[in-house]
Amino acid sequence: MKEPIKRRSFLEKSALAGLGTALSFPVFSAQPQKVPGGNESLRIHIFSKHLQFLNYREMADAAAEIGFDGVDLAVRPKGHVLPEKVGEDLPLAVAALKQAGFQPEMMTTAVRRADEVYTKKVLETAAKLGIKYYRLGYYKYPDDQSIPETISKIRKQLKELSHLNKSLEIKGAYQNHAGLRVGANIWEIWEMLKDVDNGYLGCQYDIRHATVEGGRSWQTGLKLIRPKINTLVLKDFRWEKANGKWELLNTPIGEGMVDFTAYFKLLKKYQLNVPVSMHCEYDLGGAEHGRQKISVSPKTVFQAMKKDLNRVRELWSNA
Template sequence: MNRRTFLTTTTAALHLDAQAPPSARPSLCLFSKHAGKLDYKDLAKFSKQTGFDGVDLTVRPGGHVLPEKVTDDLPVAVAILESSGLKVPMITTGLTNPKAPETSATLRKAGELKIPFWKPGYFRYETSREGVVDIDRKLAEVQIALGGFALLSRIHNICAGFHNHSGSYVGAPVWDTWNLISLLDANHIGFYFDAAHATAEGGEWTWHSSLEIALKRMKMLAVKDFYWEKDKGKWKMRWCPLGQGMVDWPKVMSRLALAKFNGPVTLHVEYETPNELKAVADDFAVMKKLVDDAYGKA
């Protein structure tokens, strides 16, 4: 089956994303990577005490649920979190091959547990010895993979969110992702939008256009902050506490509220800190205020 035929057969049902009702608010979630040393019970206790609505659970090598144990361990993790009054609205995976056995196993179990969203792994551009990047070939390769993910997601009643990661990652320019997914079923694949990485790629204003593109089909939002720093003569991203960096989070949240976005909003704490759990709690307070200011207090 060639790529054109594959896309035609897997995208016959094209849907426009339904908007959230006016009263809807997003679920505030902890990315469980940042509580990686906690077992399921302690993760649930910490997340609930901090004030989170749910957990974005890592289901990948080194994560809270290992891919080879997903059938047995994911139901246990979800049951413990839900018994504490927490939601599990999404899982973060490292999956990049729709034909791999662990992909079907993970999506099947997540679907059975009625987890609405999942994040695939990353695809990167390769540079030749001469410094040449074959962009067209890579985009064609990723398009087929995303078509497979959309089809599997439809089979298992779950939805993929493609994350825009800055740098040499496919999808760093958000419009590339739109070109890859626009013909796929909107109910089963969309954007996991990251305003920090969009700001890193888009500077002062282009993150606006990236956000507008993502809002056509936004499923989840990643929350983190950064600023540019010169280190040994080279500019690099320096992750920092939420609200202390370059991302215009009040504008981002206001636009999401206007669009009635109500998907998972996941907190990431990527900066170095001597006490990661305290940093999570501190950044959660900032994130909650940003959402309250934009959406109104619950």
């Protein structure tokens, strides 16, 4: 991690100075807002993957200045905090969050089994620092196993991991992710988790990926998995045809195919107000991929994040 710089210097160099006025949002407002109708707003954390061009203090200051309610720390290989350095660096990252007015709540990891090399160290350190939720890494389907066999094996691993989570008082979540990974379909995750009933391992529900895989039937999957949901992910996409082939294009929130109005209405109906991680996976000069050097100005990234954050809060309030 590069050496921290003074906050005033950071604000000047990153073009954050005066950005609050320009974008009309409160400076260092790290508490959930109230919205019309008496509903508490979603607790929206920015995924730190998109701020890996900043050190911990800069990241935390930027997230607070933009108006997020927290940061979902990337604690994984090529992340903001490396698993092999978690004992040294995670306390520094959490201290930076607290200095900016946040309480640590979420992180994203590569953890998949209780007996992996860094699992216990990562989870123990996080739990001691007050982090309450973490996202697991992904599983793949081996060529030499049937799908039911693989899911049965994963279910056993998740059960063991849930016991470790319970002993540490930290909750894990497996994200539904479109593509060839295990769990692209919500029914797979339901099968994986159906015997894990101690409340310490659940699902991180991603509406973007659910829409990609479920089309117009994502509501069925949401209804099925809702008792297991403990965190959410927000992002958007659309299909585009390029060179005769249909391809996924990630978009800012509200500019794609995700029906956020219908989704937010269901979340309110189900009283699902859990911590949220917001992802910005459209073109942001490399910030979308977690690069440490980006080809656009920090101001461009911050403005895009603020636009998405405002849109989410508007859609939630109107749903």
